[in-house]
Amino acid sequence: MMTVGLKELNKNVVVTGDGINDVTAIVQATVGLAMGSGCSAAKEVSDIILTNDDFEATLKSVMWGRNIYHNIGRFLQFQVTVNISALLTVAIGSVKLMESPLSAVQLLWINLIMDTFAAFALSTEPPLPSIIVGPPCNADAQLLTPVIWRQIIGMSIWNTIVMTLMVFFGPLISGLEYKITDTANGNEAKKKHLTLIFTTFVMLQLFNEINCRKVGRRDFNVFESILHNKYFLLIVGGTSAIQYALI
Numbered sequence: 001m002m003t004v005g006l007k008e009l010n011k012n013v014v015v016t017g018d019g020i021n022d023v024t025a026i027v028q029a030t031v032g033l034a035m036g037s038g039c040s041a042a043k044e045v046s047d048i049i050l051t052n053d054d055f056e057a058t059l060k061s062v063m064w065g066r067n068i069y070h071n072i073g074r075f076l077q078f079q080v081t082v083n084i085s086a087l088l089t090v091a092i093g094s095v096k097l098m099e100s101p102l103s104a105v106q107l108l109w110i111n112l113i114m115d116t117f118a119a120f121a122l123s124t125e126p127p128l129p130s131i132i133v134g135p136p137c138n139a140d141a142q143l144l145t146p147v148i149w150r151q152i153i154g155m156s157i158w159n160t161i162v163m164t165l166m167v168f169f170g171p172l173i174s175g176l177e178y179k180i181t182d183t184a185n186g187n188e189a190k191k192k193h194l195t196l197i198f199t200t201f202v203m204l205q206l207f208n209e210i211n212c213r214k215v216g217r218r219d220f221n222v223f224e225s226i227l228h229n230k231y232f233l234l235i236v237g238g239t240s241a242i243q244y245a246l247i
Helices: 002-008 020-028 040-045 057-097 104-123 146-174 188-211 230-246
Strands: 014-017 031-035 048-050
Touching: 014 020, 020 031, 020 040, 031 040, 048 057, 057 104, 057 146, 057 188, 104 188, 104 230, 146 188, 188 230
Parallel strands: 014 031, 031 048
Antiparallel strands: none
């Protein structure tokens, strides 16, 4: 009865049991936990089974469960930001340069960064101890929360501003002179300008990848514990090295 009452108050209820008398409470709970040494009936209706009968293991399960939720949010935040930034960059560049500032091969490389490398980098982020302090997520909670949308819009605006400056003022910044009607294959200056646009966009996305490590409302230090994920460091460093080799 207590479990039902707490759930009616919109509370998340966790029940731990090991006997037949606990089965009803485990079923009614938001999350049911059963001891590994408990009866089979309790284990069959539970959501999580503590194989070592260590109640502290529930904290680890909550920590990793929340971390998976956050990692999905991190990846979606990065992917949506890159898509919006690439679309706006191509649109603005096409108006100014009368052609796409990013070639098909360059877009494929950006897509590889966005889909494959970012998935490995952001999905392998281990949980920080502070993740257990936050409130629980509801079962119907959206992955793209208002906080994530705020970061997506903010980073997309920043990327668009920088890329617009590179499209319009890149030749002035780099001391390049050429006519818009020149083809990239026939004009060295225009090829250098398009290369600057491409490299700037990729470097912005590498910074955005670091920025996407944080999805919380009050998580502002994007470099916090950055050394605890060797896969992330390997992917960011490897992407930078390959980009340098391409250029």
